[in-house]
Amino acid sequence: MAASVARSQLTPLSRQITAKPSQSDQTPKCIVRFRPLNIPRRFNVTVKASINRNDEKIGGNNNKTAPALHPQSILDDDDDEEDAASKDSLNSLPRPLSSAQFSNFVSDGSRLRVAYQGVRGAYSESAAEKAYPNCEAVPCEQFDTAFEAVERWLVDRAVLPIENSLGGSIHRNYDLLLRHRLHIVGEVKFAVRHCLLANPGVKVEDLKRVLSHPQALAQCENTLTKLGLVREAVDDTAGAAKYVSFEQLKDTGAVASSSAAAIYGLNILAEDIQDDCDNVTRFLMLAREPIIPGTDRPFKTSIVFSLEEGPGVLFKALAVFALRQINLTKVCFFSSWITRLFVIYYFFVFFEIAFEYL
Numbered sequence: 001m002a003a004s005v006a007r008s009q010l011t012p013l014s015r016q017i018t019a020k021p022s023q024s025d026q027t028p029k030c031i032v033r034f035r036p037l038n039i040p041r042r043f044n045v046t047v048k049a050s051i052n053r054n055d056e057k058i059g060g061n062n063n064k065t066a067p068a069l070h071p072q073s074i075l076d077d078d079d080d081e082e083d084a085a086s087k088d089s090l091n092s093l094p095r096p097l098s099s100a101q102f103s104n105f106v107s108d109g110s111r112l113r114v115a116y117q118g119v120r121g122a123y124s125e126s127a128a129e130k131a132y133p134n135c136e137a138v139p140c141e142q143f144d145t146a147f148e149a150v151e152r153w154l155v156d157r158a159v160l161p162i163e164n165s166l167g168g169s170i171h172r173n174y175d176l177l178l179r180h181r182l183h184i185v186g187e188v189k190f191a192v193r194h195c196l197l198a199n200p201g202v203k204v205e206d207l208k209r210v211l212s213h214p215q216a217l218a219q220c221e222n223t224l225t226k227l228g229l230v231r232e233a234v235d236d237t238a239g240a241a242k243y244v245s246f247e248q249l250k251d252t253g254a255v256a257s258s259s260a261a262a263i264y265g266l267n268i269l270a271e272d273i274q275d276d277c278d279n280v281t282r283f284l285m286l287a288r289e290p291i292i293p294g295t296d297r298p299f300k301t302s303i304v305f306s307l308e309e310g311p312g313v314l315f316k317a318l319a320v321f322a323l324r325q326i327n328l329t330k331v332c333f334f335s336s337w338i339t340r341l342f343v344i345y346y347f348f349v350f351f352e353i354a355f356e357y358l
C-alpha cells in the first residue's frame with residue numbers, strides 16, 4: 001500500500017527536464033559531461049549519449065564493447081587531474097549491455113528507473129513493468145521527454161510503443177529514434193485491452209464524446225462508431241481517464257485500461273472494446289549503451305537509412321538483403337524532416353554479420 005501511495009505522487013517528467021536538477025535530486029548521475037578519450041581536455045564537449053557512434057575510436061583495437069566516451073561529473077573540472085582521469089577512465093567507462101545483462105537493478109543495487117510516456121495507468125506503464133519487473137516506472141509527458149530523460153541520466157531506460165497490430169507503426173517514435181542517440185536493447189509485446197470508462201452514475205447513453213490516445217481511438221473505431229461518440233484525442237489513455245475523473249464530466253467517457261479505471265475512480269461501462277481481440281502493441285526498450293549480441297541465439301537488428309531519389313533505389317537496397325538470404329521481418333517507410341525517405345529494416349541475423357553485409 002505504501003509503495004502505491006508513493007508512486008501515485010510521481011508527477012510526469014515534462015520538457016523542463018533540461019533544467020539542472022536540484023541538490024536534493026536522488027539521482028546523482030543526472031548531469032554528466034562526456035569527454036571523448038582521444039581528444040585533449042580543452043576540447044571537452046557536452047554531448048547527449050553519443051556512445052555508439054564513437055566506439056571505433058577507442059585505441060583502434062577493434063574492441064567493440066568499449067564505448068569511446070567517458071562520463072565525468074560536471075563538478076570535476078580540474079586540469080591537473082587529467083592524466084589520472086584518463087587512466088582511470090577506461091575502467092570507469094559505462095559498459096555496454098550484454099545479452100546476459102537484463103538486470104532490474106543498476107550497479108549500486110537501486111531499482112532500475114524506466115521512463116514511459118503518459119501518466120499512471122497508461123499501457124506504457126504496464127509495458128515498462130513487463131519489460132523490467134520491479135522497476136520504478138517514471139511517467140513522462142511526451143515521447144521525446146522520455147528519450148531525453150534517458151540521455152540526461154535521469155532514468156536508466158525508456159519503454160516506448162513502436163507498433164500496434166491494429167493501428168500500425170507509430171511513426172513519431174521512429175522519428176525520435178533518429179533524432180536521439182539511444183539504443184534499442186529489447187522489445188516487449190503487450191496485449192492492449194481497452195475499456196470504456198465514465199464517472200460513477202454515468203450510463204453509456206449519457207455519453208456524447210470520448211477522450212483517448214489517438215492510437216486507442218483508432219483501435220476501437222467500430223465500437224465508438226456504433227455508439228455514435230465524438231472522438232477527441234489526448235496525450236495518453238490514462239490521461240484521458242484522469243481528466244474525465246478530475247473534471248467530473250458527465251457527458252464524456254474515456255477509452256483506457258481497467259487499471260486506469262481503478263486509479264482514477266471511474267466505472268467500466270464496457271470491456272474489450274478494441275476491434276480485434278488480438279490487439280497487441282510492441283514496445284521498444286531503449287538504453288544509453290548498446291547491447292552486444294551474443295552468438296547463442298539470433299538477435300533482431302533494426303537499421304535506418306535514407307535513399308536518394310531515383311529509379312530502382314529501393315529495389316537495389318532490398319537486393320542487398322535478398323541476395324544474402326537475410327530475412328526481413330518488417331519494412332517501414334516514412335518521411336522525416338531530416339531526410340526525404342527513411343527505410344527501417346528488421347531482420348533476424350547476428351549483429352556483426354549484418355554489419356559485414358552493409
Ligand SMILES: O=C(O)C(=O)C[C@]1(C(=O)O)C=C[C@@H](O)C=C1
Pocket residue numbers: 117118121122123124125161164170192213215216235236237238281
Ligand atoms: O496511452 C497509452 O496508454 C499508451 O501507453 C500509448 C499507446 C500508444 O501510443 O500506442 C500504447 C498502447 C496502446 O496501443 C495505445 C496507446
